[in-house]
Amino acid sequence: MSRSEPLSQEQRESALKDIQGPDRSVIVPAAKALSEDRTTTSRLLELLDVESHVDARHGILYALSWHADLGTWDLMVRILADPQEAPNVRGQAAEGLSYMFYQVKLDSKEAEAAIKALLAALKDPSPEVRYCAINTLGATGHLPLIPVLKEMLADQTPVPGWVGTVGEEASRALDWIGRAHSQRLKDGL
Template sequence: MSQPPMSQKERDAALKDLMGTDRTAMIRAATNLSSDKSTTSTLLGLLQGETRVDTRHAILYALSWHGDLGQWDLMVGLLKDPKESPLIRGQAAEYLSYDFMGVKTDSQEFKVAVDALLEALKDPSPEVRYCAVNALGCTGHLPLIPALEEMRDDKTPAPGWVGTVSDEASRALEWIVGMHEMRIKNGVP
């Protein structure tokens, strides 16, 4: 069941909370803004000037749910940027996981994102590796199965996530087959 559109007053209040310092209000605002696609350009503008990690993460979280492939290259760039915090790089991988079904496996966009995610499997941060494994499982691209199988050896816990990188790799191996079948059904090879 979808939420009714936010009023301008609610939208303004959420954007103010998103940019504030109260972590609870920021999370609530990001969640509310995640369902308001009319805020995409505003959020992108805020992201450009923001340096605080928690705020950047909240902005990226909201953007991840907008389903706008226009930010694909931005997210790949954030994932690949070693100067970004693991929280930001992990959220960028999560964005990719939500939108892979809209990108053909033989496209340049798909290749660039998969290459970045495969590189992220070697990241020193377990959070980044965890999120990269998750995103690769959402590709529905069966040639990635060996890379996911290798990650089952990574028993590192991922703080803030459920279980270890290995646990997520096992889940991703289950999803990749179902996502592949969905690609075939939807005609998005």
């Protein structure tokens, strides 16, 4: 999801201003615009350091997720594992990892740390966190995760704002994991 050219300076500054604050109806379009402009990664990281409002943090992480910048990997893992963060923020961090997994080797310490955090997230009380963690585990292409995903099929908790239940997402993740594995082999990862 990348634009052919970055936002204009005026559009960028307006979106960076709008993403900060309590009004979700303003944050969402700002996050979408910033998600398409990878030149804003460093500014978004600065905002995330000081922003405490949940919707703003979620919007910032949404934009950063689409940048798929490996420089945000450790941040996404930390946020996912932080029980002080709101569930939608932690879920967004899990989703952000899914967009980057194709760039890391599964035997790396980065992948190991992320998989550990994702596996822990499967026990989270929030169905949104579990759902997003399952989605990302499917994106890893790491076949040893198949038994864990199969166990999650039994979780039929609906997830408001997402499609279906946690278990239905596990079913989709089981379909994806094989394709992701095949792609990793093609890419030499």
